[in-house]
Amino acid sequence: MSSFFTIPGAQKKRKRAPTTENPKKETPWLHCQRPRKERDDESISGSSESEDGGFDEPEDAQEGSDSENEGETAAEKRLRLASRYLENVKEQVEVGFNAEGVDREILLERRLREDVAEAKGKVYRTIAGELAPEKASHTLFRGNNLATTSVATCAPFAYTVHKDRTLVKWRLQDLPANQFPQTTKKKPKKQAPPRRQPDKVHSRQGDRAKAAKNKNYQGHTGEILCVAASEDGQYVVTGGSDRRLIIHDAKTLKPLRVxxxxxxxxxxLAFRRGTNQLYTASKDRTVKVWSLDDGPPFAYVETLYGHADEVVDIAALAQERCVTVGARDRTARLWKVVEESQLVFRGGGSEKKTKADHINPKSLALENTMDRVAMLDDELFVTGSQNGSISLWSISKKKPLFILPHAHGFEPPLKPEEASAEKIPDLKQVSPEQPRWITALRTLPYSDVILSGSWDGCVRLWRLSEDKRQIEPVGVLGQPFGVESEEGEVRVNGNHSDENEPWFVKGVVNDISLFERGHRGADGLCVVAAVGKEHRLGRWKTVKGGKNGAVVFEIPRREKEVANGDDSSNKDVDMEG
Known part of the structure; x- marks a missing residue:
């Protein structure tokens, strides 16, 4: 939800003549802009802070009000704009919520606190407990492609990339209409969407033969490893093993620049939230910054150095900074682009040095790579490793706040005859069971929702604890391999003809993308998981019977109990963080 607290003044204010005076320090929230999700947001975000302490109005509003408000002071102008913003927020609270039996002032206060919290870059939404993963519906969709390596969403579209150099655009299904007319006083309800596959809109595949004949060929010549979509729906960016970064038109998937x-x-790949500033990570150990604001031909900005090994994942939010992980150098780095500095967070450890109860020493000792990263807010982020652990980090500490070991369980140990070529193998030399890697990690920005994936047949849902120092389990999307049913039968990965049978994510979850349904997530969460027979970066891990495609999970919200004019399920925003 955008507001005049969050839109940069440079986008709305008039150009001023250059001055020799020392400019005032920039307000921190000017970088924390929020994407415009609805048309009525523009009326609320019609002002921004100016250098003289007041607020600048939109250009069309300025022309009509210059003569009318010519004699007002800066304080009167701030008061007038704040009153306008408050009136628009009241209208949205009345439209977006069913306020029957609920104190409207509580909803209004909560909404204002959320706006300020996002401006400060803090976790302000605790919605993980309101989700019902056990009631989630699912849909598998795929084409005749190789392993799906990554997925990106920009509602109502999803974009998948594959190892056969293919980029595919899908249109996701919409939620069904309300059961009750809007004129009734009953609370409208949403039903789970039907199990219908998304529609394939466009597809584009690279051609090595054309690239060999034409040096100016604008397409991929190798496996596509990552994809990102801009929030304004204009661009889709892909990166691959051919060292190419290609910007596509989101409507037609036509390449615009290579x-x-x-x-x-x-x-x-990661877009800065609310902007078209792009960050890219590469196996050449660098991070590069790009600007897509001015349209083609776009612009390269700068290169960031520091990692000692391949940079395999990157994440970013509203501020002009990003977080990366460097695989075998076992570090996560926070890059402050404006300050041209970086913070280094080191994983791993030893049993002797680590004695905390919440950290498994064996898990730390086995941490040889850090493969995945996702940001919760501007101060907290999570990482996933090959030792199966999910770590919670704060930018104020060099070591993790909390480590969740073996988040997706263990691989069953090999049989002695499979692990050794000897006729009578020594059981002591057989490798023990190994933890499953964290192959996908995603968060809902500025909330307590965390999603992770591996090859255990499911996507796991976690949440950030209230004290923001631990990670707690919430539920599972799908059902893990080898789980006993109520009849005592152990189910394995296979085809399911009965819709009532437990369903599995068949393959390696290589990436996860998500977005909220309805007004501020009132209708739940849509999660899209990219699934492949093999790992996105290589063939060292393959799943027998796996599928190449993607899975859509629609997670509904639990029904809220409203009593005595208050909603007990909602919690106040934690402003202190």
Whole structure:
């Protein structure tokens, strides 16, 4: 939800003549802009803070009000704009919520606190407990492609990329209409969407033969490893093992520009929230910054150095900074682009040095790579490792706040005859069961929702604890392999003809993308998981019987109990963080 607290003044205010006076310090919330999700947001976000302490109005509003408000002071102008913003928020609270029997002032206060919290870059929404993963519906969709390596969403579309150099655009299904007319006083209800596959809109595949004949060929010549979609719905960006970074038109998937600045495979992409500033990660150990604001031909900005190994994943939010993980250098780095500095967070450890109860020493000792990263807010982020652990980090500490070991369980140990070529193998030399890697990690920005994936047949839902120092389990999307049914039968990965049978994510979950349904997530969460027979970066892990495609999970929200004019399920925003 955008507001005049969050839109940069440079986008709305008039150009001023250059001055020799020392400029005032920039307000921190100017970087924390929020994407415009609805048309009526523009009326609320019709002002921004100016250098003289007041607020600048939109250009069309300024022309009509210059003469009318010519004699007002800066304080009167701030008061007038704040009153206008408050009136618009009251209208949205009345439209977006069923306020029957609920104190409207409580909803209004909560909404204002949320706006300020996002401006400060803090976790302000605790919605993980309101989701019902056990009631989630699912739909598998796929084409005749190789393993799906990544997925990106920009509602109502999803974009998948594959190892056969293919980019596919899908249109996701819409939620069904309300059961009750809007004129009734009953609370409208939403039903789970039918199990209908998304519609395939466009598809584009790279061609090595054409690239060999034409040096100016605008397409991928190798496996596509990552994809990202801009929030304004204009651009889709892909990166691959051919070292190419390609910007596509989101409507037609037509290539607009090809960059070859990276010297090795492009492994990660992230848009700065609410802008068209792009960050890319590569196996050449660098992070590059790009600007897509001015349209083609776009612009390369700068390169960031620091990692000692391949940069395999990247994440970003509203501020002009990003977080990366460097695989075998076992570090996560927070890059402050404006300050041209970085913070280093080191994983791993030893049994002797670590004695905390919430950290498994064996889990730390086995941490040889950090493969996945996702940001919760501007101060907290999570990482996933090959030792199966999910770590919670704060930018104020060099070591993790909390480590959740073996989040997706263990692989069954090999049989002695499979692990050894000897006729009578030594059981002591057989490798024990190994933890499953964290192959996908995603968060809902500025909330307590965390999603992770591996190859255990499901996507797991976690939440950030109230004290923001631990990770707690919430539920499972799908059902893990080898889980006993009520009849005592152990189910394995296979085809399911009965809709009532437990359903599995058949393959390696290589990536996860999500967005909220309805007004501020009132209708639940849509989760899209990219699934493949093999790992996105190589063939060292393959799943027997796996599928190449993607899975859509529609997670509904639990029904709220409203009593005595208050909603007990909602919690106040934690402003202190």
């Amino acid at each position: 960059f070859t600045h990276h010297r090795d495979a492009v492994t990660g």
